[in-house]
Amino acid sequence: MHEPPLEWTFSTMTSHGPISLSDRDVENLVTAHYDFVWRFLMRLGVHEADAEDMAQHVFLVLNAHRDAPEPGNERAYLAGVARRVASTYRRSQRRRREAATEPPDAADTAPNPEESASSRRVVAELDAILASALDDAEREAFVLFEIEQFTTIEIAAALGIPVGTVSSRLRRARSKFTEAAREVWSLRTIHMSGESDPSAPEHMLGGLLEAKSNTIVTGHFQRGQRR
Amino acid sequence: MTELRRLSDDAADPGGALLSSARKLQPPGGGSGRAIAALGLGLGLGLGLGLAAIPASAAAAAAAAPAGTATGTAAVVGSATGLKVAAIAVAVSGTLIAGVVGFVALRDQPSAAPPTPTPTHAESALAQDDSRGTDGVGAVAPAPSGAPIQRDRDQKPGDKNENVVPRPPGARAVRDDLQAELRRLDEARAASPAEAVTLIQSYRRDFPRGALGYEASLVEIDALERSGQHQRAVARARLLLQRQPTGPATNRLRAIVGAHDASAP
Numbered sequence: 062m063h064e065p066p067l068e069w070t071f072s073t074m075t076s077h078g079p080i081s082l083s084d085r086d087v088e089n090l091v092t093a094h095y096d097f098v099w100r101f102l103m104r105l106g107v108h109e110a111d112a113e114d115m116a117q118h119v120f121l122v123l124n125a126h127r128d129a130p131e132p133g134n135e136r137a138y139l140a141g142v143a144r145r146v147a148s149t150y151r152r153s154q155r156r157r158r159e160a161a162t163e164p165p166d167a168a169d170t171a172p173n174p175e176e177s178a179s180s181r182r183v184v185a186e187l188d189a190i191l192a193s194a195l196d197d198a199e200r201e202a203f204v205l206f207e208i209e210q211f212t213t214i215e216i217a218a219a220l221g222i223p224v225g226t227v228s229s230r231l232r233r234a235r236s237k238f239t240e241a242a243r244e245v246w247s248l249r250t251i252h253m254s255g256e257s258d259p260s261a262p263e264h265m266l267g268g269l270l271e272a273k274s275n276t277i278v279t280g281h282f283q284r285g286q287r288r
Numbered sequence: 289m290t291e292l293r294r295l296s297d298d299a300a301d302p303g304g305a306l307l308s309s310a311r312k313l314q315p316p317g318g319g320s321g322r323a324i325a326a327l328g329l330g331l332g333l334g335l336g337l338g339l340a341a342i343p344a345s346a347a348a349a350a351a352a353a354p355a356g357t358a359t360g361t362a363a364v365v366g367s368a369t370g371l372k373v374a375a376i377a378v379a380v381s382g383t384l385i386a387g388v389v390g391f392v393a394l395r396d397q398p399s400a401a402p403p404t405p406t407p408t409h410a411e412s413a414l415a416q417d418d419s420r421g422t423d424g425v426g427a428v429a430p431a432p433s434g435a436p437i438q439r440d441r442d443q444k445p446g447d448k449n450e451n452v453v454p455r456p457p458g459a460r461a462v463r464d465d466l467q468a469e470l471r472r473l474d475e476a477r478a479a480s481p482a483e484a485v486t487l488i489q490s491y492r493r494d495f496p497r498g499a500l501g502y503e504a505s506l507v508e509i510d511a512l513e514r515s516g517q518h519q520r521a522v523a524r525a526r527l528l529l530q531r532q533p534t535g536p537a538t539n540r541l542r543a544i545v546g547a548h549d550a551s552a553p
Contacts, residue, residue, distance in 0.1 A: 084329050087327065088327075088329045091320050091327070092320050095315070096314055096315055096319075099319060104310065108459070111462070113319055113322070115462075116315075117323045117326045120327060121327065121470060122470065122499075125474060125503075126473075126503045129502070129536060130536040131538075131539055134536045138536035142499075145499040145501075145502075146466065149462060149465065149497075153465070157461075183309050184309070184313065187306045187307070187309070187310050206292070207294055208310050213292065219536075220534075221531070222533070222534060231292055235295055242306060243303070245302075246302040
């Protein structure tokens, strides 16, 4: 990231073409980053049925504020906007849950045809661990780092916090996440070793063996059984 | 500084395996095309990419766009009737389903009025001009104020469509709030600098925890600069830097503060 010369002022920087994204730039950014924005929103708690709408909003913000991200910072900017959109979404959902008199509709998700049932279960389990083990700030940094492969510098730009804070947040999140995943894993191992009904729906990680990471996970499970 | 090791790269860890699986997830097909169409971009290419999946409401809204305001592909049929616009859109998309749905929508509404009362981005897209391409501050981008283009979710309850994904309660309210925020900032950007400052203050009162607080601050700083209130602009930039020392516009903000400090006696 380059440092601008001091004579640049806010106005001159934003009123000249090269600083503001062109139509083509925006289109390219949508094409390049749509999948990431969609995934990130969902890992931050946006319901699958709303993920596309919320992703479009993220790009609407970029389109309306084409001068907001500095060159090279576009992906981090999109992550920052997605984080704020997801936060607004969660807050609204919480308010509605608190005010609701009827239980939420459990059947409000239509399956994405490109996803298998087992991979959906894996993701549901991952989301359950993320939501229960990490606070919002840890979750944002952790998902960007672990799933979206952001560097700590990019995360700092996305979240507007110093790199040192990103690192400490990530270490804390990793420790909590690992502990929670292992607890879930050991529970499942007990179930699967015959001490209870392995077909019980409450099995956490129940779909993991059928997931795309089948081989890796099966290896884990077998090692767990031998202990 | 050494980059931290990623847990998701560790195949021997149960949590790592979970995270690794999540990396592979892909959204339903056509999402980026619909997003581009929602922004009113890629009209030449976007018709092929996006309209195939745009619901009938959007197609009919496009058909209802006022003649003479259209650009891009739609300009080809600028003086045509709404029905012709819809027919060409269908032909370009090459999707039989879209054709059937679009035809039914138009047949059921002889006045060619859109089935949904609010304008959509397809409509906004056709109405926008090219002037906003380079001047990000002074220009008004019409597209952001409309509604996003969705997969087929806004049909009436009686509609038969296997792709309908019922919206969870409250999602519409979130969408409306986010659109309202965008509109308020659009208005501020289009206003005179003095009015813009007032409009941003009003935005902050109405959306104290709004999703676009960062963007609002950037618009405000720009308005303060343009209205000659340099000291206030610097103070605002300094405050934003304190709150977000590494945000996406940090260099710009530092330049404002740095230039001021360098010129101070």
